[in-house]
């Protein structure tokens with residue numbers, strides 16, 4: 001293990017480390033702690049200039065309920081779910097198929113197709129924005145959840161394919177060959193042998209894509225004009241303009257908006273990190 | 284049950300030729316073992332027979348039927364993989380019955396065949412476990428069971444025992460042998476293990492660099508190798524090769540000069556080499572005799588470099604006058620030690636002669 | 652059977668294309684074709700509704716005369732260079748946290764936390780952190796230097812302020828990559844290096860960092876792409892200001908073609924093409940590198 005395990009160092013190093021750890025964490029999360037504390041301050045605190053001191057009251061319920069009463073945030077969050085969940089299902093589903101095809105079959109254009117997905121995944125959004133918006137308009141899906149979902153599914157298929165293909169490559173190929181010798185059809189091999197083994201990959205990708213899409217801001221801005229379909233990220237920007245200096249409300253709304261992916265992260269931490277760090281260990 | 288016939292079969296990956304023209308006849312019910320150094324193409328050849336690799340050119344027939352356009356599943360073959368390839372998410376029962384279920388066999392039929400395979404391989408108590416709950420030997424048995432239920436004409440095994448420990452390997456070897464006796468199917472078996480090859484095979488195929496060096500029964504290969512490669516590959520520890528020069532040759536005898544001052548006379552059939560020809564003499568460590576006094580035909584002196592006292596026997600590794608290394612198997616009670624001079628002699632009846640250039644055998648059929 | 656063999660037309664020949672079809676179709680329609688359409692649009696003068704007028708390279712020529720373009724380009728470069736700091740910083744944090752004391756797992760999760768939050772929220776948090784009069788940072792600076800600075804309202808500091816906000820989650824991301832990499836280094840190899848008397852820096856430099864190459868590669872990819880894609884934070888924190896000084900190409904393009912008042916489709920497309928060309932350099936490097944890995948098994 002590197003660096004040297006702290007347990008094997010001099011006692012004074014151990015003591016410093018024990019202290020340093022929480023101090024560093026507080027410093028690291030200082031902006032976040034600040035916003036969390038602000039979100040429960042009574043607005044009188046802010047008016048009186050008490051920005052950093054101990055809150056004069058614990059206004060958790062007041063502030064958070066004001067956020068819901070004074071804004072469409074509940075609606076925005078619902079919109080975010082309406083975009084995020086179908087996207088996760090669609091992109092993960094499609095990439096199970098593409099990933100399997102690219103991992104298992106040898107054909108001449110295999111690597112070309114694979115790298116098309118990989119490269120497409122890296123392009124700037126701006127080069128897609130005008131044509132995608134026009135396409136969505138002409139399909140009559142502009143300003144609808146479906147329009148956003150369609151694009152997200154297509155774009156995320158790039159990353160998901162990279163992920164799934166590498167995951168399936170890691171499975172023992174003999175399993176597939178063995179089934180082939182037994183006369184199992186290609187689709188049944190996919191469905192009965194590979195799919196059950198892909199569960200961890202599907203879980204990892206799902207939490208990742210959930211987070212990516214939930215946190216998307218650019219497409220939410222470009223493809224959704226009306227409040228009816230606006231996801232929470234774009235909604236936050238609007239609320240920021242609406243509330244100006246009512247920071248206790250902005251802070252509370254920020255925390256509400258951040259909550260679903262955070263919950264996802266803490267519930268599925270292992271899968272989340274496995275997904276993000278795919279490829280960080282070999283290659 | 285079926286014969287397997289390969290005619291000038293070739294396989295290339297891109298521009299690399301891996302199998303360079305193989306002709307082979309495997310009889311119905313025969314137990315045929317492929318051996319050869321790592322990377323020589325044993326697995327590739329097996330996979331060509333299974334249909335997992337396309338044949339680049341040449342022909343493959345199983346049971347007299349051309350196989351080029353036949354799917355693996357329709358070839359009447361079953362394969363047992365080195366890694367067992369058990370489906371980790373299925374129980375033993377599901378693993379064994381999976382192929383049948385997917386190819387539309389009736390429930391009753393699957394049940395019947397599964398039970399039969401289970402009783403044959405003593406899988407009964409394991410049927411509802413997952414592969415991760417099995418030991419290596421048990422997994423191997425499940426893999427074999429999965430092959431059996433398909434009632435194939437030809438079984439293909441790719442180093443099936445190499446992941447097992449020594450004791451289990453012996454046990455499984457015997458079980459596979461029994462299975463062959465019971466089923467009487469054709470079996471093709473790839474292995475690294477000499478003992479497996481010698482004990483199980485009706486016929487051994489020695490592969491080297493994508494071509495067949497020799498095909499024959501175990502003892503044939505042992506006593507009548509066709510060239511230095513086979514002579515060196517079969518048998519452990521490997522045959523000693525000693526450079527010799529022909530002194531004279533007449534009346535069906537060749538007189539050779541050995542490293543040092545030694546000489547020996549070997550009876551030889553067919554054309555005799557001219558005097559002065561350089562040859563390679565081959566003699567297995569277990570055939571080299573220790574302690575014969577000098578002057579006798581075939582006498583040599585070796586200086587012991589390493590002595591391994593194994594109890595039942597002693598292995599000496601000695602160097603001859605010209606520096607050639609030679610291995611000698613001695614008695615378990617032998618007391619010579621490293622640095623000692625070891626008087627040796629080569630019995631003419633146990634010697635092979637090889638052409639020094641082509642490595643082809645010139646003389647030395649020990650079974651004649 | 653001599654001569655050429657007909658290629659076997661079987662399940663295994665067409666199955667991959669059936670599996671690929673839906674994904675490839677979607678990806679082509681929404682990602683591959685739009686790239687070419689954008690390039691094509693960049694040769695037109697178009698307001699998005701009316702007829703298109705072919706103007707050839709005029710949009711690009713206009714870009715070269717546009718002060719905002721140079722500002723954006725320069726800011727993109729600053730983003731890129733400063734963002735790369737996330738890699739060593741992430742490694743440092745990972746080394747700091749790669750211990751096995753009680754509760755370290757929770758520490759790791761909490762250090763990673765900023766990455767999970769959307770950039771919109773990060774932007775809001777930092778806007779608040781920087782806010783004049785009541786933000787924490789101006790207070791600290793005021794305490795140290797005697798005069799408060801309104802970071803985001805000051806042309807000199809605004810871009811750096813936004814980048815700092817972006818580095819926060821990016822460092823967290825690099826940290827998690829390196830933690831995974833460190834976790835996968837064979838401990839016996841480290842022991843062996845210890846026997847060879849490598850310690851501290853020499854161990855880090857000669858043994859650990861070379862072994863972390865795959866993690867470093869991924870960290871490079873995500874950091875470079877992240878830097879060039881920067882949009883959310885600018886939109887939230889500065890809206891490109893003050894006086895357009897925090898624009899980058901992606902935001903500049905948005906202003907021209909996508910925002911409420913942006914109707915210069917051709918011009919916007921030209922900006923997007925420039926950004927795409929810059930990214931293409933990096934994408935090519937990554938792809939070549941990944942291709943080599945594929946080839947080597």
Ligand SMILES: Nc1ncnc2c1ncn2[C@@H]1O[C@H](COP(=O)(O)OP(=O)(O)OP(=O)(O)O)[C@@H](O)[C@H]1O
Nearest residue numbers: 296299301319320321322323324325326327328475
């Ligand atoms: N799909 C492939 N593409 C390219 N080369 C291959 C492929 N499969 C095998 N080879 C090459 O073909 C040669 C023979 O491989 P094969 O697996 O048949 O050897 P083997 O005799 O089974 O060796 P071992 O005893 O190590 O299992 C090797 O040099 C290998 O690198």
Ligand SMILES: [Mg+2]
Nearest residue numbers: 325326327441
């Ligand atoms: Mg092999």
